[in-house]
Amino acid sequence: MQKPRTDANFEAVPDHQQGKAGVPDRALVERMAAGEERALGELYDRHGGMAYALALAIVREGADAEEAVADAFGQVWRSAAQYDPGRGSVAGWLATITRTRALDLVRARGRRTRAVERAAQADADGLAAPLATAADQPDRGIERQEARRLVARSLGELPEPQRRVIELAYFGGLSQTEIAAELQEPLGTVKTRMRAAMEKLRGSLAPLLVGGAS
Amino acid sequence: MTDHQWTELAAPYALGALDAEERARFEVHLAGCAQCRGEVQSLHEVTGLLAESAPAAAPPGALRERVLREARRVRPIGARPPFRGNIGPWLAAAACLVLAIGVGYAYLRERAAHGRASESIAALHDTIAGRDSLVATLLSPDAATAALAATGQAPSARLFWSPSRRRLVMAVFHLTPAPAGRTYQLWAIAKGKPVSIGTFNTSPDGRLVAELPLPADLKFELTAVTEEPAGGSPQPTMQPFLIGKVTPAD
Numbered sequence: 185m186q187k188p189r190t191d192a193n194f195e196a197v198p199d200h201q202q203g204k205a206g207v208p209d210r211a212l213v214e215r216m217a218a219g220e221e222r223a224l225g226e227l228y229d230r231h232g233g234m235a236y237a238l239a240l241a242i243v244r245e246g247a248d249a250e251e252a253v254a255d256a257f258g259q260v261w262r263s264a265a266q267y268d269p270g271r272g273s274v275a276g277w278l279a280t281i282t283r284t285r286a287l288d289l290v291r292a293r294g295r296r297t298r299a300v301e302r303a304a305q306a307d308a309d310g311l312a313a314p315l316a317t318a319a320d321q322p323d324r325g326i327e328r329q330e331a332r333r334l335v336a337r338s339l340g341e342l343p344e345p346q347r348r349v350i351e352l353a354y355f356g357g358l359s360q361t362e363i364a365a366e367l368q369e370p371l372g373t374v375k376t377r378m379r380a381a382m383e384k385l386r387g388s389l390a391p392l393l394v395g396g397a398s
Numbered sequence: 399m400t401d402h403q404w405t406e407l408a409a410p411y412a413l414g415a416l417d418a419e420e421r422a423r424f425e426v427h428l429a430g431c432a433q434c435r436g437e438v439q440s441l442h443e444v445t446g447l448l449a450e451s452a453p454a455a456a457p458p459g460a461l462r463e464r465v466l467r468e469a470r471r472v473r474p475i476g477a478r479p480p481f482r483g484n485i486g487p488w489l490a491a492a493a494c495l496v497l498a499i500g501v502g503y504a505y506l507r508e509r510a511a512h513g514r515a516s517e518s519i520a521a522l523h524d525t526i527a528g529r530d531s532l533v534a535t536l537l538s539p540d541a542a543t544a545a546l547a548a549t550g551q552a553p554s555a556r557l558f559w560s561p562s563r564r565r566l567v568m569a570v571f572h573l574t575p576a577p578a579g580r581t582y583q584l585w586a587i588a589k590g591k592p593v594s595i596g597t598f599n600t601s602p603d604g605r606l607v608a609e610l611p612l613p614a615d616l617k618f619e620l621t622a623v624t625e626e627p628a629g630g631s632p633q634p635t636m637q638p639f640l641i642g643k644v645t646p647a648d
Contacts, residue, residue: 221466228465236457238449250461254468255611259596259630261469262608266599266628268579271439276446280629283414283449284594287632292593292613335450353415354448357632360415375410382409385444393443 209274216264224261231275232257235282241355242286244298252286259285287357299356303348303366331392338388346381349374404434412441414632421635425627468611532609535565544621544642553604555640557584557621559612566595570606575599576625583626584610585634586618593618597630619644 209230215223235256239249259281260267267277290297296304339347352363360378364371386393407424410416416424428434535541536558544557553573559566568584576582576599585592596610622638624631 221470224469225462225466228462232457232462232465233454234449234452236461237452237455240455241452246458249455250458250464251614253457253461254464255596255613257465258468258611263581263597263599263628266581268628271579271628272443272446275449276443277629279446279449280442284630284632288594289613291591292588292616331447332450332454335447339448339451350413350448353410353413354445355452358415359417360410361417363415375406378413378415379406379409382412382441382444385448386440389444389447392447393440 210267210269213260213264213267213274216261217267224257227260227274227278228257231278234275235278238279238282239286240298242283242297242299242357243290244295244301248289248293249286252282252289255285256282283354283357290357297356299351299354300358300366303352303356334392335389338385341388342381342384346377346384349377350381350385353378404431405437408434408437408441412438412445414445418633418635421633425635471609532567532607535560535563535567535609542645544644553640555623555642557642561612561616564612564614566610566612568598568606568608568610570598570600570604572604573600573606574604575602579628580625581628581630583624583630583634585622585624585638586616587620587622588616588618592622592634594630594632595621597626 207226209227212223212227212230216227232253235253236249239252239256240246243249243252256278260278267274271277287297339350342350348367349363352358352366353360356363356366358366360374361371363369363378364374367374404424404427407416407420411421411424424434428438540562541558541560543559553571555568555570555573557566557568573582581597581599583597584595586595587593593613593616595612598606598608598610600606621642621644622634623640624634624636624638626635
């Protein structure tokens, strides 16, 4: 485990975990489990932008991204009572579900994800532009924007081959075997890069991680 | 495999990048290895943050209303008696239910006139909207059904869905609720490839009747149910314990 970074503010609970208005995301999910629709609306206001951006990074068309987000929030609504705070933040849970729904949609349509398309393009054009742009969104809280910047910077600091493996797995939905085939690299190389990249990310993202701050 | 080799699977597992067979074996190991579980949880937090690296994109304004509308429509609607035989009795039961709700609604409206039950009425509105949607799915001209049976005995499920309405009604019986941190997941299998329809859990009496959205243009020959980690999996991580063949609408 890496030592916590000294330049991070460990006192303030990150916005993406606690929500802006002081009410923790967790409390919203509890209210949703009790059937309160307004809590779902609030959760959407907090994390709908993240979910949509994530879905759009996986599927290729806006309409598909909307469908994935609507399905994901529907699933969160139905299974709110099953949410277990011990397993991670609400935003992380929503992201997992959104990613799954978006990948399902792409597979159901028999298409390739945006990330895989980009990788194929990169093979033809040379180095791919980083997927992460960390563009600010004016409607987001300062801490949320700082979190985005740190995630983008951490990914940007990875060596290009490592970052590509992460993006193909996370945004492309590919297994290690499929990534090896896509990149025409030995499977062992892909495995090593993936482990090394995740280890580095865990270190550089420590200020945002619940476990990393304690 | 040594402990060290198992730990190496935590990163690809957290990224969903293990092949189905590898993942299934790793999950068996996870069940008995607290160290690997801790590693997976820590790495899951990292993958959760990767979502923040997606290029910023503002969702269309109408998406918020759609999310709320669809959530309203797919709320779990509680358990109903087991379904047997053909669709007739099922529809009769649904019709009785609608009638009963109608009577209850009229009664409550009367009470509300005395300013006492507006909240109950709002709740009933929701219930009726849910029932209406359910009945409309069952009555669609293109309604199709599948019966899922366990290889042993006990749990079973029935599915009714309408491709045009993109809704699926699922009735599950005698299925013990999934434990904490786990969920059941329904799959449609098209040309051998599973596509997730959604996750669900049964009530303590082992039953569930729920309506789920169905992806557009999804054609499938088989349906299946697996048990997965909470939140569901991109692909099944175990052999399904319920499998059903599709009976197309005539």
